[in-house]
Amino acid sequence: MGSVKSDHVHNHTSSHNINPLDPEEFRRQGHMIIDFLADYYRDVEKYPVLSQVELGYLRKCLPESTPNNPEPIETILQDVQEHIVPGLPHWQSPNFFAYFPCTGSIAGFLGEMLGTGFNVVGFNWIASPAATELETIVVDWLGEMLELPKSFLFSGNGGGVLQGTTCEAVLCTIVAARDQMLNQIGRENLKKLVVYSSDQTHSAIQKAAQIAGIHPKNFKSIKTSKSTSYALSPDSLRAQICEDVEAGLVPLFLCATVGTTATAAIDPPESLCAVAKDYGMWVHVDAAYAEVPFRHFIDGVEGANSFSLNAHKWFLTSLGCCCLWVKDPSALIKSLSTNPEFLRNKALDSKQVVDYKDWQITLSRKFRSLKLWFVLRSYGVANLRSFMRNHVKMANLFEGLVAMDKRFEIVVPTNFAMVCFRILPSALSEKIYKNGKLDIVSEEHANEANRKLLESINMSGCVFMTHAVVEGVFVIRFAVGATLVEERHVITASKVVQEHANVILST
Amino acid sequence: MGSVKSDHVHNHTSSHNINPLDPEEFRRQGHMIIDFLADYYRDVEKYPVLSQVELGYLRKCLPESTPNNPEPIETILQDVQEHIVPGLPHWQSPNFFAYFPCTGSIAGFLGEMLGTGFNVVGFNWIASPAATELETIVVDWLGEMLELPKSFLFSGNGGGVLQGTTCEAVLCTIVAARDQMLNQIGRENLKKLVVYSSDQTHSAIQKAAQIAGIHPKNFKSIKTSKSTSYALSPDSLRAQICEDVEAGLVPLFLCATVGTTATAAIDPPESLCAVAKDYGMWVHVDAAYAEVPFRHFIDGVEGANSFSLNAHKWFLTSLGCCCLWVKDPSALIKSLSTNPEFLRNKALDSKQVVDYKDWQITLSRKFRSLKLWFVLRSYGVANLRSFMRNHVKMANLFEGLVAMDKRFEIVVPTNFAMVCFRILPSALSEKIYKNGKLDIVSEEHANEANRKLLESINMSGCVFMTHAVVEGVFVIRFAVGATLVEERHVITASKVVQEHANVILST
Structure with a gap:
């Protein structure tokens, strides 16, 4: 000093x-x-x-x-x-297959640079007309490209906003749902409100509920199983809700995920929305992978209240671009505006003015729409779709290469561009037999072997993958999505996996 | 479509x-x-x-x-x-004197670009060791430069984190304070918790309290007056707390602001912390202007629990860099971690690992420390301080030029680099007298005239200022802080003000 x-x-x-x-x-x-x-x-x-x-x-x-x-x-x-x-772990390396991808691109980078360079604080229209208006336009563009129901678009009296992350988007919607409900049943009932998700749902939802003051015991994480490929079952949801209502609690919010973190499982929006509707709950659909080539996975989304997609995952915008669409913007605004008197002006009543500070947690906001606009224009719909289809093809290629080797198991059917695999317990049995002892290998031993395999792969520095534990089973996740990835990287990765497995299984 | x-x-x-x-x-x-x-x-x-x-x-x-x-x-x-x-309103224009400045710089821009280019998602150490470690280092650098008490630094068992905005920082601290209190008194008492600020405090605090589930009636905005230059008076705070405790409520949180939005008023940290201490409340100090040339304004900050500063305001980092320091990181982590079991490992207990996802609302996080690091190194302590001193000098110059014209009043003593002024009601009386009618001009008429003056100035496109209303008085705010501003711009701005006042007062 x-x-x-x-x-x-x-x-x-x-x-x-x-x-x-x-x-x-x-x-x-x-x-x-x-x-x-x-x-x-x-x-x-x-x-x-x-x-x-x-x-x-x-x-x-x-x-x-x-x-x-x-x-x-x-x-x-x-x-x-x-x-x-x-x-740095090199998130932009073509050998990065960990977590979910976080894709950068030239266009996304240029848009981010321009936004940083202009450095406007677009909390409301007057503080940056261009930032506000471009955002309303590109969220409609993207929503239309995803074939979202018109009711989620500005052109259909809904609307979208660009936030930083899913955490923020979900927190906003939980708070909006909470206040809407408490206005009906009285604020003293906050302690009765229940938020639902599956046990595969990202912890962001639990965290958002926690921040919003939902009683920790009232965050209900519903068990899923291999029988539904770890998707949330509408029957399990209904059973849990019935139990809660019986106990005097008030069902508030459901988060359905299309492409969960662990295994890219798909909670079925249509049937889950039907259950939620019976109880007047707010449904949020969190879609990592909602792109049109997979549009059918979000069928029924018209029954949801809100929908979000991280454009920085697969949409090339670089980190900090989560698109949230809502059918009823006024629900968000009622909760997140701190000057409702001021906002009740003629322009707002005519729905002409969007003051985005009332659509999110923070008042200050970056000029995020530029980067999404640059990406959509620089690559165009056709290229963006084929970019994603290519990743799916590469994931399928990897799956095929791993599945050919009988020592491995594909743990859940491959959705989108993520493969979940592991060394089979039986492959370990063989090894133990070879060493002169015949033993049934426990799941615990299999987990340990797969953990060692992953560690050994990652320590090599050649590729980076991460893991998940589902129903007690340790699985290795292979997420294709890096912008620079090509077939050759995926083929090499499968070889790396096999080579390291050879070592693990021979020692 | x-x-x-x-x-x-x-x-x-x-x-x-x-x-x-x-x-x-x-x-x-x-x-x-x-x-x-x-x-x-x-x-x-x-x-x-x-x-x-x-x-x-x-x-x-x-x-x-x-x-x-x-x-x-x-x-x-x-x-x-x-x-x-x-x-775009050109926030980087040297003629921008509106709101608070949001300063960009070459170094801040380069850091942001590199961070965007690397595009790492640094939610925990393993996902980006460099991002995590650089952040712990630069928040200590900055804290030391601001002469914060060592208890707020990692080197003193506290610690700092770079968030996007003050809204997020305050929300995190309110949630931490809330959960800490509810653990003592039981979660059913959430409805009794009270958050305090002054009527000059930024609406971000009220919004954060609202999001955290504090009962809207329990957000207490304490009246300030011209007699304290709109600073929160410790006596008023104590009186409000006593009334609330009497009514069975539980004082939870106080936000003291050093440099309020409307008039750059300074809530005195030392005496406010003393009051808060008597009731076991969490004190957060939100400082727009904590830089060392004005270090004495935060005297007593050692009594606070947390402290935040927007580096994007005056510290050249461009938007999205709010530094939050806390004395007790574990309070944040307990509230914001979703996997406390996982975190209870040897490395954490030895305080070696910082998993920043547990210090903030979101899990994903950008590599923000690069831009602050670039700014601190590219300009150095001496330049940064003289940069700020120059802005204060320019604000004083403007104040002098406006005050020389007897038609104007400096409404509150100028703090830091913001001047609050208006046309005096008496100047309007003179005008009315000249037109053949002698009348006492009401505050309402004065407000109307000043509103017109501001609108006329801003519509000219030459300069941009904004306004505030304090105790019913409409004041024009002149905030010096744009990176490119020079004396000549400030002199021109004072001339623009006078020219437009000439027109307003002659018609």
Whole structure:
């Protein structure tokens, strides 16, 4: 802290002429960073896809405090290359098959840059007419492209908003549903409200319910099983609701997922909405994979109240672009507006003004629509669809290659572009038999072997996959979706899996 | 929708070879966008700072649906110039004195670009060690630079996190405080919890309380007055708390603001924390202007539980960088983690692992620390401080120029870099006298005249300011802070004000 304190008087007069936004310096440094990133993409395949650094590595490389004097961009970029890049799992690498993809693209990047460059805070129309209006237009474009019911579009008296993540989108809808219900039954009944999802639903939903003040005991995670491929069964939902109503609770909210995190399971919107309707519940459909090639999976979505899709997953916009559509924007606005008097003006009543600050958690908001607009225009509907179909094809290719090897099992039918597989317990039995002992391998041993396999694969740095545990079974998830992925990467990945399995099964 | 549907079969085969992240194409288009933005900054002064477009202008300029086929970047950029730029208030213009500044800089921009380019989803350490570790380092750097008590830093067993906005930061802290309290007094008492702020506090706090399920009646906005320059008085706070405790309510949370939105008023942290301490309340200090040149305004902050600062306001990082520091990270984690079992591991207990998803609303998170790191290193402590001091000097210059004209009143003493002024009612009396009628001008008439003055100034496109209403008085806010602002812009702005006042007062 010494340098921070001691020099500031001295430097006061000498340094007040900096222009942190000098156009020509911006141009010079901007070009440098573009070249840095272009080289990064060119070389990304060569980096170990999972970072090999150890916990706490970075503090050892960096100084203890903010420098008192400016450092040149060249030095900073060198540090990025030396200290930051080795600490990254390379999410944009074609060998990245972990989690869900988070796709970047040139168009998405350019849109993000422009938005950052303009740096407008578009909380309402007047603070940025272009940001507000472009957003209303592109959410309609995308909604139409996904063949959403017109009732979710502005052109059909619904509407959409671009948020950062599903967590925010779901929190907004839970809060809207909560307040709508409490207005009917009285605020003192908050403790009775119940939120439903399946045990495969992303923890974001539970977290959102928790933040919204739903009693932790009233977050009901309904058991799924292999018999429904881990989809939420309408019968199980109804049974749980009946039990809760019996106990004096009030069913509030259901989140149905099209493409769950663990296994890309598909909760059936149509039949789940039918159950929810009987109890006047709000239904949110969270779709990672709602793209038109798979439109039938969201059949029945017209019965839902809200629908969200992370454009940063498969839609090339880079992180921070979750599209939320609602049928009844006023439900959101009633909960999330802090100045309803002000909003009750002629323009709003005529539905001409959208003040997006009242559609989300935060008041400040970035100019997100630019990047989605750039993506939709730069690639066009046809290319975007074929891009996704290609990923599905590659997932099927991988599935085929793994399934040919009889030591492996495809644990659930492959949906979209994710393959869930594992070494079969029987393959381990064979091994144990070979070693002179004949034993029935327990699921626990199989889990342990698959955990070791995954760790060994990931530590190689060649590919990166993650896992899930479903009904106690450890499965390896192979999620195709990186922008740069090609068939050859998928083929190599299947070989890597087999090679590491050879080692695991021979020791 | 016709084109969307009809062509996709046709284009299926012809279009599957796109590479949306081709390095050389990235380079080409990236350089184009840098030049576009460099030219924008060069010319930004020439644009009308407040957009002149009419409501609904954009839908008329754009096609109805997503194009089926790709469009070249040249066409898209031309549309940005023709249709988007005219719909922007130019937040980066040196003539922008509205709201609070949202400062961009070359370094902030470069950091944001790199983060977008790497496109990692750093929800926990393993998903991005570099993103997690750099964040823990730069929040300590910044905290130390602000001379925060060590108890708020990782190096003092507290810690910081970079969120998008103050709304998110405050929501996290309210939820943490709520759950901590309910664990003591039972969840059924949620309806008794009270959140306090002043009537000058940003509506984000009320919104956060609302989202967290605090009963709307239990959000207490305490009246302030000119006698304390609209700062929250500890006595008023105590009186309100006593009344609430008497009524069986439970004081939970206080937000003290250092630099309120309307008039940059300063709630005194030290004496407010003393009151809060008597009732075991959580105190959050929301500081727009906590920079060291004004360090004394946050004296007593060691009594608070949490502290936040929007680095995008005055710290050049561009939108989406709110630093939140807490003394007790475990309070946040207990509320915001959805897998506490998983987290209870050896590494966490030894405080080595920070899983930032448990410090914020969302699970996914951008690599925000890069841009703050770039800013701190590119400019250094000395430059950053003199940058802020210069803005204060310019605000004082403007204040002096306006105050010399006896028709104007500086409504509250100028804090930091914001001047609140208005045409005096007496100046309007003189006018009315001149017209042959002698009348005492009511505050209402004065408000109307000032409203007209502001509208006339803003419609000119030369400068953009906004307003506030305090104790029924309409005041014009002049917030210095745009990165590109120089003395000459401030002098011109004062002339624009006087010229428009001449017109208003002569008609």
